[in-house]
Amino acid sequence: KVLVVLQFSLSIALIAATWMVGEQLSFMTQRDLGFKADQLIRINSPEMSNFDSSFIDRMNLFKTELSSIPGIESAATSNQVPGDQMGRVFQIRLLGDGQSAKTYTSNFLNADFDYAKTYGLKPLAGRFFRREDHNSDFGKLSNIVVTEATVKMLNIEQHEAAIGRQLNFYNRDWNIVG
Numbered sequence: 001k002v003l004v005v006l007q008f009s010l011s012i013a014l015i016a017a018t019w020m021v022g023e024q025l026s027f028m029t030q031r032d033l034g035f036k037a038d039q040l041i042r043i044n045s046p047e048m049s050n051f052d053s054s055f056i057d058r059m060n061l062f063k064t065e066l067s068s069i070p071g072i073e074s075a076a077t078s079n080q081v082p083g084d085q086m087g088r089v090f091q092i093r094l095l096g097d098g099q100s101a102k103t104y105t106s107n108f109l110n111a112d113f114d115y116a117k118t119y120g121l122k123p124l125a126g127r128f129f130r131r132e133d134h135n136s137d138f139g140k141l142s143n144i145v146v147t148e149a150t151v152k153m154l155n156i157e158q159h160e161a162a163i164g165r166q167l168n169f170y171n172r173d174w175n176i177v178g
Contacts, residue, residue, distance in 0.1 A: 033082065035119040042081055056136040063114070076118035078111040094154050095166040095173065106150055116145075124148060125159035126178035133177070145178040 045059070056077075063075040080086050086107040093103055115121075116128035123145075133143045146154075146162060156162045167174045 034121065035082070037082075040081075040118075056134075059112075074114055074118040076112055076114040078109055078115055080109050082119070089169050091169060093168040094156075095168055104153055106153065123178045126163040126176070128178050142173075142175055143177045144174045146176055 059077045063077065066072055066075040086109055088105060089108045090105050091103045092106055093101075111129070113129040113131050113134050116123070121128065126145075128145055129143065133141070135141055144167065146167075148159070151159055151162045154162070156165070162176050163178070165176045167176065
């Protein structure tokens with residue numbers, strides 16, 4: 001009797017697990033990602049590329065060459081693509097309103113000014129990066145775009161209220177532009 005009950009219980013567990021895996025696969029394949037993944041191609045830079053003062057110029061030249069090919073509507077550069085494991089930023093502080101003592105941790109993605117256009121993203125408030133926000137000198141960068149999840153994490157009530165606010169991380173102040 002014990003073996004029959006054990007076999008019956010294992011059968012139910014396996015059927016339930018199979019059903020759950022099927023539901024997860026269905027969710028992953030039918031979920032709206034916010035961009036058309038089947039219309040994108042990812043090209044990694046060579047592993048041995050040095051990140052120096054000419055790296056961004058070389059990437060922009062490559063983007064220009066890609067954009068000249070018929071059928072390619074847009075090209076962008078980023079350190080990751082959606083779905084990849086992203087880096088993390090620690091000790092983020094929201095400046096103003098006496099909240100600067102509380103710190104947060106968030107994922108981050110480095111992207112250029114064509115990233116939103118290439119992925120077909122629309123801002124909930126503010127704007128995405130512009131060409132003038134882009135600079136090969138990290139020390140000259142000052143604008144960031146945050147996600148809806150980041151706005152919620154920072155306890156900012158409205159998306160529009162985040163625009164113009166400042167965050168501090170990497171010992172620098174960053175302006176939220178979108």
